[in-house]
Amino acid sequence: MYKGPALIEFPRIGNTMQGYISVSENDTLPFEVNRVYWTYYTPESIRRGGHAHYELEQILVAVAGKIIVETEMPGGLKERFILESPSVGLLLPKFCWHVMQYTHSSVQMCIANIAYEERDYIRDYNEFIKLPFAEK
Numbered sequence: 001m002y003k004g005p006a007l008i009e010f011p012r013i014g015n016t017m018q019g020y021i022s023v024s025e026n027d028t029l030p031f032e033v034n035r036v037y038w039t040y041y042t043p044e045s046i047r048r049g050g051h052a053h054y055e056l057e058q059i060l061v062a063v064a065g066k067i068i069v070e071t072e073m074p075g076g077l078k079e080r081f082i083l084e085s086p087s088v089g090l091l092l093p094k095f096c097w098h099v100m101q102y103t104h105s106s107v108q109m110c111i112a113n114i115a116y117e118e119r120d121y122i123r124d125y126n127e128f129i130k131l132p133f134a135e136k
């Protein structure tokens with residue numbers, strides 16, 4: 001079986017009086033970080049994503065607002081996650097089909113293991129569901 005998506009709790013330093021810092025360094029992440037990107041001002045009616053990746057692994061964090069993430073792994077396991085805390089991330093492993101919907105003010109930070117490469121995307125759902133259901 002492929003490893004499925006998983007929630008990650010980041011440390012939360014601070015208090016309600018002074019605010020918080022969350023932090024992560026390479027030794028506490030499941031991969032080495034090679035790219036960080038972020039998305040914002042997505043209209044609430046829009047569903048982004050709709051793809052999987054061959055090599056990309058990443059952690060999605062709603063640093064502001066709320067993100068609904070629907071995932072599907074090869075073999076058909078479907079899950080739904082709600083991200084609404086800046087100290088919680090969602091680890092998306094390779095071969096994980098994902099679709100995201102955002103509240104308008106939300107900001108999504110993505111911490112990724114590889115640089116952007118269009119060839120790494122599986123954008124055709126029919127191609128995705130043909131992926132072998134085996135350990136990768």
Ligand code: T46
Nearest residue numbers: 035037039048049050053056058060098100110115116
């Ligand atoms: C993903 C989800 C969570 C770049 O040029 N460099 C980049 O690093 C990225 C991420 C995107 N782009 C370009 C490629 C497209 O022309 O930005 C445009 C929009 O990308 P896309 O339609 O893939 O955006 P999303 O929000 O559907 O997906 C993004 C990531 O691309 C994807 O890897 O997993 O966020």
